[in-house]
Amino acid sequence: MYSFDYVKPGSIDEAVAALQAEDAQALGGGQTLIPTLRQRLAQPSVLVDLGGCLDAGVASQDGGCRIGGGATHASVAASADAPKWLRAVADGIGDPQVRNRGTIGGSLANNDPASDYPAAVLGSGAEISTNARTIAADDYFQGMFETALNEGEIITGVTFPKLEAANYQKFDQPASRFALVGVFVGKGAGGVRVAVTGASESGVHRWADAEAALAGNFSTDAVPGAPSADGVISDLHGSAEYRAHLVAVLTRRAVAAAG
């Protein structure tokens, strides 16, 4: 690792101020950032540890729930205040030790194109709160590792709505435990949403054809055939055609499991 300064502010305001320094970088649970630093792929001047100021709680709210930006995956997975479908998403991330450190805020700020939480946030129509504003999921994800966050903006919490039926299906990439492809299907007051992670070169996205078909008939039979493989990730773990095929398969499984 390159050398950097380290600060652990006691309040969000102090953290925001610390992040104004040139090349400052926020640190959540560090489960992506620390390996990145170790490979010398990033060279921050100062690391601002958010562990001393972020809310890490999970609270039920209007049939859905509100999760603090510092909540670990393990605490979401274990919380009776989070809906079952969300607990299952959290419980499938990484391995137990990663889940004990990794946070929802960190996962969403990083927006890895194959991570799990972005699919659940986009597929449920959740809202992301920051120190400055609230951002709808549809506006938040802007491509691979790209988000609507401004420089130095901190995710303070995520609000998930009540859903009538929801499920996330993940096809594990067995070495990394990221999703080779993952599909979240959610049915709620806003209709049916289908969000896909791991497949697109533009990161997490909604599958409009499936949403339209499922809106009138929420059954596995209604799920369309595989989407086009154009713009789908192709690498040594799977071709674009294979991933596109998985999108349809996992959508059917998610609909069946959502019930």
Add this chain to the structure above:
Amino acid sequence: MPSISMTVNGKSVSGEVEGRTLLVQFLREDLGLTGTHVGCDTSQCGACVVHVNGESVKACTMLAASADGAEVATIEGMANADGSLGVIQQAFQDHHGLQCGFCTPGMVMSAADLLQKNKNPSEGEIREWLEGNICRCTGYHNIVKAIQAAAAAGA
């Protein structure tokens, strides 16, 4: 340089570290607790698993400064007060849950976290829990048997 203090295996310790010092470096190089191993260096293998405030974490993927004020437990704290092996360690020996032993400190610490959350895990639950601990010798069967035996012995 951040100065940090924490409790390691019940003992108060403190030190000056760089911002970039990893918890595993602090444990091994500053405190001399070399039972915690560095295997892959990429957060995958789990040889470096320790407990921070009761939760198992990969000490190669946490900054020492982030553990300031925490209670840390390492493999050195798993033996009984008289120096004999703790229940989980003894079960690993009895069931031949190790060959080269490199992964064992992490396996034991990971198993200890599982058994504090789930007193009677099924074989499937044990195997799933060990997702983040890699062993290249045993094929895992005897590790799983050891953890089952430790659970039965009330670890």
